[in-house]
Amino acid sequence: MAESKIVLxxxxxxxxxxxxxxxxxxxxxxxxxxxxxxxxxxxxxxxxIAVGSLRGVFGFVANPERIWQAVTTNLRLLMVQAYPDQHMWRVWVSIGVVVVLTALSLAVWRVGGRTSGRKLTGNVMAVGGLIATIGLVAAFPFEMNVTWTGIGLAVAGLGYMVRRMMGDRAKIENIPTLAVVAGLLIGLVASLWVLQVPVPDPDTGIRAATTEPLANTTRFPWMFLLIAGFVAYGLGTRIR
Structure with missing residues (x-):
């Protein structure tokens, strides 16, 4: 049977x-x-102007004369000053109240939407491109330039590969934006367990740095806050 065609x-x-x-x-x-x-x-x-600004800012940060370990060592002092140790739980409870109320509000008000894989991978490639650009133009030591550029290209390449693998599905807006945010928060909290921060070397003084992991008094509270936020969001979806 011959196929019929419609001619306008x-x-x-x-x-x-x-x-x-x-x-x-x-x-x-x-x-x-x-x-x-x-x-x-x-x-x-x-x-x-942008290239000059990037070179100036990141060159200042990466300058070996900067003693950033003094900042990380005194980070608690910078955050809460000389707040008594026995009352630190008040600080965490206050943050927890904000986290729980925010999660409940997001659930009750049905905040959020959906995005497409194309937009999501586009953002990933943009972040990778920014990191690579910083690595190329910033006044870093050569090793840091290579590292930053390589990381940026790897991130951008990963986003491109995921988009190619998704094909036409990348155009469909079926990815919840709150799920993306939740994934980022999980990644940030998980990084606290592997992050190494510079601290002064006890043998050679503050100008020489060594690294050590974050204290459990920082890692566990943020983990519990994240769990509390997820639980509060789940309860909010039930009562809305």
């Missing part, structure tokens, strides 16, 4: 749906950054 008549007054406009990063840059000679000049000046 070419009517003089007929209106058809317009073709979708071209998209992509090159088109976006041409329309927003290089549309006119004045835009080109502004883009070049802005790029020079």
């Amino acid at each position: 008549p070419d009517l003089p007054g007929a209106e058809y749906a317009p073709e979708p406009p071209p998209q992509g990063p090159v088109v976006w840059m041409k329309e927003n950054l290089f549309s006119t000679p004045f835009s080109v000049i502004l883009t070049i000046i802005g790029t020079i």
Whole structure:
């Protein structure tokens, strides 16, 4: 049986749906950054200022003359000053109340939506590109430049590979945004168990640093706060 085809008549007054406009990063840059000679000049000046700012800020941070171990050693003093140890539980309870109420509010008010894999992987690639750019332009020691650039390219490449693996499914908005936020929070809290912070070397003084893990008095409270937030959100979904 022959297939039947529908042929639309070419009517003089007929209106058809317009073709979708071209998209992509090159088109976006041409329309927003290089549309006119004045835009080109502004883009070049802005790029020079941004690169100079990145080099200055990260060069200052990575300068070996900076004694950042003094900050990490006195971090508790910077956060809560000389708050008595026996009353520190009050601080954690106050933070816990905020976490629980926030989680309940998110659940009761049905805050959140859905995003697509395309947007999510696009954000991952953007973060990777930013890290790689910092590694390329920042006034780091050469080893740090290579490390930052490699990490940025790896993150961007991971986002690109995931998008390619998802195919057309990446366009469907079926990923809950709150699930993404929850995953990030879990990752941050989990990192507290492997994070090493610089502290002064007890043998050579404050200008020499060694590393040690975070104290359990920091790791356990944040873990319990995260669990309390998830439990509160679950209860909120039941009572809304």
